[in-house]
Amino acid sequence: MAGAQFFFFLVLSLPYIVHSASPYPAPSQTLNVRTTHHNHPHRPPPSAFSTSDKFEGSSDLVHLRYHMGPVLSSPINVYLIWYGKWAPTHQSLIRDFLLSISSAPSTASPSVAEWWATVTLYTDQTGANISRSVLLAGEFSDASYSSGRSLTRLSIQHVIAAATRRGHLPIDHRNGAYLVLTSPDVTVQDFCRAVCGFHYFTFPSVAGYTLPYAWVGNSGKQCPEVCAYPFAVPTYMGGAGPRPLAPPNGDVGVDGMISVIGHELAELASNPLVNAWYAGEDPTAPTEIADLCEGLYGSGGGGGYIGQVMSDGVGRKYNLNGMKGRRFLVQWIWSPVLKACAGPNAID
Numbered sequence: 001m002a003g004a005q006f007f008f009f010l011v012l013s014l015p016y017i018v019h020s021a022s023p024y025p026a027p028s029q030t031l032n033v034r035t036t037h038h039n040h041p042h043r044p045p046p047s048a049f050s051t052s053d054k055f056e057g058s059s060d061l062v063h064l065r066y067h068m069g070p071v072l073s074s075p076i077n078v079y080l081i082w083y084g085k086w087a088p089t090h091q092s093l094i095r096d097f098l099l100s101i102s103s104a105p106s107t108a109s110p111s112v113a114e115w116w117a118t119v120t121l122y123t124d125q126t127g128a129n130i131s132r133s134v135l136l137a138g139e140f141s142d143a144s145y146s147s148g149r150s151l152t153r154l155s156i157q158h159v160i161a162a163a164t165r166r167g168h169l170p171i172d173h174r175n176g177a178y179l180v181l182t183s184p185d186v187t188v189q190d191f192c193r194a195v196c197g198f199h200y201f202t203f204p205s206v207a208g209y210t211l212p213y214a215w216v217g218n219s220g221k222q223c224p225e226v227c228a229y230p231f232a233v234p235t236y237m238g239g240a241g242p243r244p245l246a247p248p249n250g251d252v253g254v255d256g257m258i259s260v261i262g263h264e265l266a267e268l269a270s271n272p273l274v275n276a277w278y279a280g281e282d283p284t285a286p287t288e289i290a291d292l293c294e295g296l297y298g299s300g301g302g303g304g305y306i307g308q309v310m311s312d313g314v315g316r317k318y319n320l321n322g323m324k325g326r327r328f329l330v331q332w333i334w335s336p337v338l339k340a341c342a343g344p345n346a347i348d
């Protein structure tokens with residue numbers, strides 16, 4: 001690989017970090033935008049990175065560190081909250097992705113389960129790995145928009161509190177990971193402008209408990225070119241930029257959400273209380289295990305190119321197989337063993 005390619009990969013793959021004005025540490029957040037490199041105020045100089053012929057994004061100078069907090073090492077019970085109006089076909093697509101994380105080894109390789117194997121390489125201070133087991137333990141449809149159609153970061157905690165208080169979902173301290181998914185008509189603070197998803201934990205004063213959770217929005221109507229990239233591309237790229245790729249399941253918004261859900265779950269598992277695995281000196285703006293590989297889906301990626309992925313018979317792009325013959329396009333994750341971004345569709 002040319003050095004220039006790595007230069008562009010690193011520049012483009014480093015996450016936006018938006019400092020929160022709130023007194024709390026900023027929730028970890030995802031922005032799937034590719035853009036010109038003029039807009040990245042927090043990236044280190046490219047000379048800080050070494051290059052590797054083998055592993056994309058490889059660097060000895062990414063100081064991902066463990067900060068002694070817990071990881072999700074017990075079997076993970078995912079509780080889904082469908083906020084707003086959701087089509088059953090979209091719900092089953094997202095469910096099938098989540099269920100594929102722990103699906104049977106008979107799933108064709110490269111699989112979603114193999115993708116999660118990189119996440120399970122992270123351990124806590126007792127040496128316990130993140131669990132391989134991710135179960136869909138409960139679901140609640142908040143179809144009446146209990147906190148309105150315009151959510152803030154804090155009101156997402158109220159959505160979770162409402163679901164648990166009314167008994168729609170259990171309070172699962174030991175194994176629970178709560179995932180709030182908002183429909184395309186719901187606006188969320190900083191959505192599209194600065195984030196596509198984030199994870200954090202609820203406050204006892206709001207929810208009664210400290211529960212790790214993530215939010216991911218359907219960007220299909222509001223900003224697919226930001227949050228469902230590469231299935232939509234910014235118009236300013238014009239003819240010079242990459243063309244949008246055909247989503248594996250034919251839905252720009254939901255196929256785009258899948259990668260963001262994967263991103264947030266990987267980070268939730270490795271940094272559930274924002275005191276475990278992250279890089280950077282500033283805990284209010286952590287760079288986490290999926291942030292380091294944002295925009296990278298296959299070997300050779302960089303410079304706005306997502307890397308080598310597969311194509312089905314009609315040209316739809318994917319890099320992972322799931323249950324029921326499903327296919328997904330999900331970003332790679334930083335491997336603590338390879339010290340590089342890794343995914344099961346890597347070409348050696």
Ligand SMILES: *[C@@H]1O[C@H](CO)[C@@H](O)[C@H](O)[C@H]1NC(C)=O
Nearest residue numbers: 120121122123128129336337
């Ligand atoms: C647990 O993590 C260690 C350290 O990364 C790794 O060597 C080992 O293979 C992991 N075990 C599992 C079951 O993933």
